[in-house]
Amino acid sequence: MPDSQLSKQYTWESVEDKWYKHWLESGTFHADAHSDKPPYTIVIPPPNVTGVLTMGHVLNNTIQDILIRKARMEGKNACWIPGTDHASIATEGKVTAKLEKDGISKKDISREEFLKHAWAWKDEYGGIIIRQLKKLGCSCDWERERFTMDEGYSKAVLEAFVKLYERGLIYRGHRLVNWCPASQSAISDEEVNHKEVNGKLWHFRYPVEDSDESVIVATTRPETMLGDTAVAVHPDDKRYKHLHGKSVLLPLTDRKIPIITDEYVDIEFGTGCLKVTPAHDPNDFELGEKHALDFINIMNADATLNDNVPKPYRNLSREEARKIVLEDLDKKGSLEKTEEHLHKVGYSERGNVPIEYYLSDQWFVRMKDLADPAIEVVKSGKIKFHPEHWTKTYDHWMENIKDWCISRQLIWGHRIPVWYCRGGDKDQCQIECKEPVVSIAKPDACSVCGSKDMVQDPDVLDTWASSWLWPFGVHNWPVESDDLKTFYPTDVLVTGPDIIFFWVARMIMAGQEFCGDIPFSDVYFTSILRDEKGQKFSKSLGNSPDPFDLFEKYGTDAVRFGMMLMAPQGLDVLFSETRLEVGRNFMNKLWNAARFVQMNLHETELPSGELDIPSLDLPERWILFRLNQTIEQFNRRLNEFHFNEAAKTLYEFTWSDFCDWYVEIAKTRFQSGDAAKADVARKVAVKVLKDILKMLHPYAPFMTEELWESFKIETESNLITTPWPESTSSQDIQDEIASMDVLKEVISAVRTIRSRMNVPPASKANVLVRSPNGSSEVLKEYESIVKSLAKVEDMTMGDSIEKPDHAATAVIRKMEIFVPLEGLIDLDVERTRLTKRQTELDGFIIQIQKKLSNDNFLLRAPEDVVQKEKEKLADMESELERINSNLEMLS
């Protein structure tokens, strides 16, 4: 029984924290690995430990919370595993920046010291986003919170490395990698963003040796010419046939480099003559390997030029070097011309500086063998993507997968479990001990020379080489445990399509490789959030609103519900704050509907007991039927991951059917003095309201739980663990729905006339209904409802009613509604109204007649479709007839 009156407006400040605390303390978020209930598991996409909550997180985590709360109410063993990611390169960047602010350079401190600072940073900021997720209402199993550098998790990461190495899927290679000069580390292809840049194409003249001739090459990166080791032309290019086998003299250096031929060269582009810089360009690298060219690395790790270039250029930044190289070439007359040139430049995602292609020793994962089974499970539908079209993107990437560079020249992360011998006889070791030892623990001694001087590889692993194990790493795989058995595989992954390659694809590969099973069966890709101008929300643009400002302004439930309402499946969402008002207004609407119902309850008791539906009156049967329909549709849409449509279904039912119609009807019941009818209306209203609360709870957990408290009976638990509503197999009561529609249409028609004719709301009108052979049965039975909702004084019905002189008319089905208006009637308005409807009907009737006179339609369309058209035509013709006669009377 409600022990306190609800306030006039929903105020969330006190409610949200109260319930979150209560849920937490009562252990409702915790899942037991030994439960009999079927498990339903989600692992959170672990936010960066340095992160703060963004609107993207709000969207993503609300969806997960909806899924997990629904599963919990459905009686499943719902387990949502939270945690954070160490985010190697991002965190290291932040820590480095902070140290620099404090006057400490990363270069000047030891690895151990840096790690100390990094952990301190993690301890200080690592909890922020977790607290924020709690504020959002996320019902995670916080007892299972994990961090990707936890002891057990780290072990899993290293185990995975060792296993892959033993299977021959990991190798060390001296290769050209994407190099971020800002963080001075290798990065993967996926961490490079290509931006279109207005650059220039410079043409240089390289003199041919022992000749007056010269060749002209074109480049967008003049400074790399210092590392050129060849010039390439197409073997069939007639212009250069006579130069095959000759050499050119590289300006600014004293080097002589060969002219080689390769079909890779595009005859059409530029001069058809290509400068080759094998150590600084991926294509040139391949040419270099193919033609056994020299690889001259001309850069330091920070992208300044090194000692492999002539003195004047050493230690210059690449930008300065470009300038000076161009000046010097120009002075020498080697700069032929300069053209404007639009091209793409790769930028480091984290460092936001142009990347270099840099020759270095790195660790790689051979991806092909891992990719094949992962392609298969998506193709076969064992893993389903929502929306489905992302499978194409996935396929394309997987089919063309390249080896994955997983080593990073960073400190914060999982250190690569590889050991090198540094002892013994130096020369012998160079030859004999080249094979490193791969092992989690430090080996006692070198197996070749016996030296105990073993050093660990200084690099750490790419963050994604840890997070790809997340669905089972959280259970300390490979340790066998009940948790791992119960909660792996998980059910659904909710994430953004931007990390489909980084994370989703790799988790699918890891799951199968290490656990022999897919990590999840459904992947829901969230929308990308944009502002009203269509720009992506981003920190650098500063266009992302602070979720907490919004929570405060609209209430967390309203933000959650509003977000879900505006986030269609698979499309970008244009976020606008005014749309959250819809959510807030809805919360308030429901709050007040509940308040109204509560106000009309008996003092001491909530209605209980089953409703005997067949014995109920039409409006009650109707709203319960609509409720059942709504439950059915709501569940179906949620099961299809159509969160916005489910929300809309519930919104419309609650606002339009329940509040606008049923609650208004219930008012007439309460005021009628008929205690039995009032009692039934109370029961029905409470039943409908409670089912609305159940369905809405996953979207708006706080307010629904608060309202539930007012309506739950003793045997019921808190809403969070109350059984989920299921639709009953709905009996066919279409006729009754139609009757209810007639009732509603008559009420609306009278209201329209009143409004159009400016009848003051306070004054009541009389209504006459001409209804041939008892077509107004429903009206008679529910006369009091019509009177009340349409503000009608007297209602006269019969088949021989005469139209009064000054009356406005409406036609509903076979009924003619007359509203006598004495002097109030405006003939022009009346004529316009009727004429408009007349024109509409004319159009429709012609269309239907056309259809019905089409023999093919009659022949081929299903019987019921034809029948429906015929009925439609008859109805419209009869309505038109009545409209026409009423129009005639006006003239």
Add this chain to the structure above:
RNA sequence: GGGCGCUUAGCUCAGUUGGUCAGAGCGCUGCCCUUACAAGGCAGAAGUCACAAGUUCGAGUCUUGUAGCGCCCACCA
């Protein structure tokens, strides 16, 4: 250069397997503080469903093409 997606009311978008007069929210117009709610109620105006062809008895919905916009992938110096 490939791939994917979008184009429905002034704005933002729904529209499930083709067949109940094309829907919602915001905005707009009129009336109303009718004791659940003015964050509200009632009523209203507003759309040749981008364009073209095709399949079909029937297309916003399926096929193809065209145009515009957006995203992803790709080594053209």
